[in-house]
Amino acid sequence: MANPQREDGHVDIANEIIEALMKIQINGYENRVLWAIFRKTYGWHKKEDWITNTQIAEMTGIAESHVSRTIKMLIDRNLVTKNGKKLSFQKDYEKWKELPKMVSPKKLPELVKENTKIGKKKLPDLVYTKETKETITKEIISSQIKNLLTLFPKTLTEEIQVYWDNAANKNKIGIITEGRKLTLLTELYNLMKRTNDNDLFNFALETANRYGVANIGYVGAVIKNKITEVKD
Numbered sequence: 001m002a003n004p005q006r007e008d009g010h011v012d013i014a015n016e017i018i019e020a021l022m023k024i025q026i027n028g029y030e031n032r033v034l035w036a037i038f039r040k041t042y043g044w045h046k047k048e049d050w051i052t053n054t055q056i057a058e059m060t061g062i063a064e065s066h067v068s069r070t071i072k073m074l075i076d077r078n079l080v081t082k083n084g085k086k087l088s089f090q091k092d093y094e095k096w097k098e099l100p101k102m103v104s105p106k107k108l109p110e111l112v113k114e115n116t117k118i119g120k121k122k123l124p125d126l127v128y129t130k131e132t133k134e135t136i137t138k139e140i141i142s143s144q145i146k147n148l149l150t151l152f153p154k155t156l157t158e159e160i161q162v163y164w165d166n167a168a169n170k171n172k173i174g175i176i177t178e179g180r181k182l183t184l185l186t187e188l189y190n191l192m193k194r195t196n197d198n199d200l201f202n203f204a205l206e207t208a209n210r211y212g213v214a215n216i217g218y219v220g221a222v223i224k225n226k227i228t229e230v231k232d
Contacts, residue, residue: 011043020093027099027212028169029070030079032060037080037087048088066162073210099211141178148185153198159205160185167214187216195223 026034036059040051053067062070071087074080077097081090090096152160167184168176188205195201204222208214 011038017091024096025099029062029066030074033070036060037089048086050085051087138178141182145182159209162209163214166212191220200226
């Protein structure tokens, strides 16, 4: 039975900081990495420390590649600061940045609306459909995911995995089914083909991943906004 005692070590965090953290949206990876930084700094009565991605990965169980990405997100949001190789928590909560607001389905850019309408009509035969949902096996779904992945640029393999991980983080039990993976992958494939610009699509997916968002409407909105910026 676990029996933690304060005298064996504790982390001093001001109540005002805790109250501020209650009010800001932090995704699963950000939360876990942030607590690792608390443990390595405040837990040793330090304001900053040289904390490697490997150390945080061991503490949190998060893959190093995801740890690196999460730290960048925390720095971008000004929740964490970096001084050389040392990390520290930004206790001035007035400088923190919220996650970008999610896009309302009613306000999705035309690009995404059209994509939704044509959806499965444009997909190759290998793609999962509602008609086969009840009879298809887990092995067949996994095979379809593998086949559909070959239609994406190889450089997007890791980004797609992060997108799936972000979707899992939104689930209360922290997992994502193979069927859900295929659905998300299908949406991404449709949008990629509709966009017809790999660099732009890559940028939009990376942006969504940086903020822990696994929502096709958000990815589509980033694309639409980028196109508008270029035109302006």
